[in-house]
Amino acid sequence: MGKVHATTERTYGAAPAEVYEALADYAVTRPKLLPAQYSEYEVRAGGQGAGTQVHWKLQATEKRVRDCLFTVSAPSPEKLVETDANSSMVITWTVSAVGESGSRVTVEASWTGAGGIGGFFERTFAPKGLNRIHDQVLANLAAELG
Numbered sequence: 051m052g053k054v055h056a057t058t059e060r061t062y063g064a065a066p067a068e069v070y071e072a073l074a075d076y077a078v079t080r081p082k083l084l085p086a087q088y089s090e091y092e093v094r095a096g097g098q099g100a101g102t103q104v105h106w107k108l109q110a111t112e113k114r115v116r117d118c119l120f121t122v123s124a125p126s127p128e129k130l131v132e133t134d135a136n137s138s139m140v141i142t143w144t145v146s147a148v149g150e151s152g153s154r155v156t157v158e159a160s161w162t163g164a165g166g167i168g169g170f171f172e173r174t175f176a177p178k179g180l181n182r183i184h185d186q187v188l189a190n191l192a193a194e195l196g
Contacts, residue, residue, distance in 0.1 A: 052162075053161070055158065055177060056178075056180040056181050057159075057177075059155060059156040060191075061154045064195045069195065073145065074099040074122075074130055075097070076122070077097030082190065083190040087110070092105045100122055104119075104132075105120075117136055121133050128144055134161075138161045139160070141157065141158070157187070
């Protein structure tokens with residue numbers, strides 16, 4: 051069993067504080083950003099940044115659906131960390147400044163993968179699929195920021 055990592059990033063013409071605020075808004079903005087692979091999205095506690103608890107189902111592949119229950123922490127002013135109670139998955143959203151008025155969002159997901167041949171395929175293909183999903187979330191964020 052090894053760690054599996056997936057990283058996606060996108061640059062925006064919006065200020066880091068505006069981008070972070072949008073990402074930290076699990077009650078209103080986040081549901082608008084989610085592509086079709088997400089279902090049953092529900093904020094169960096909080097709704098804004100640290101302390102939020104949010105549930106969703108993620109259709110990772112045609113046959114694999116993850117039931118996720120994430121608790122959000124904010125270890126620094128530019129990071130949101132989502133930790134899944136139902137698996138080893140951790141998703142970190144980092145907003146950094148680019149130039150004078152731009153931002154970059156980096157989404158890093160990691161989890162403990164399976165061992166053996168199944169683990170090989172998971173480490174090879176799962177990051178690509180998750181990156182496509184996160185890239186769509188980031189594209190939707192660009193549309194939301196205008």
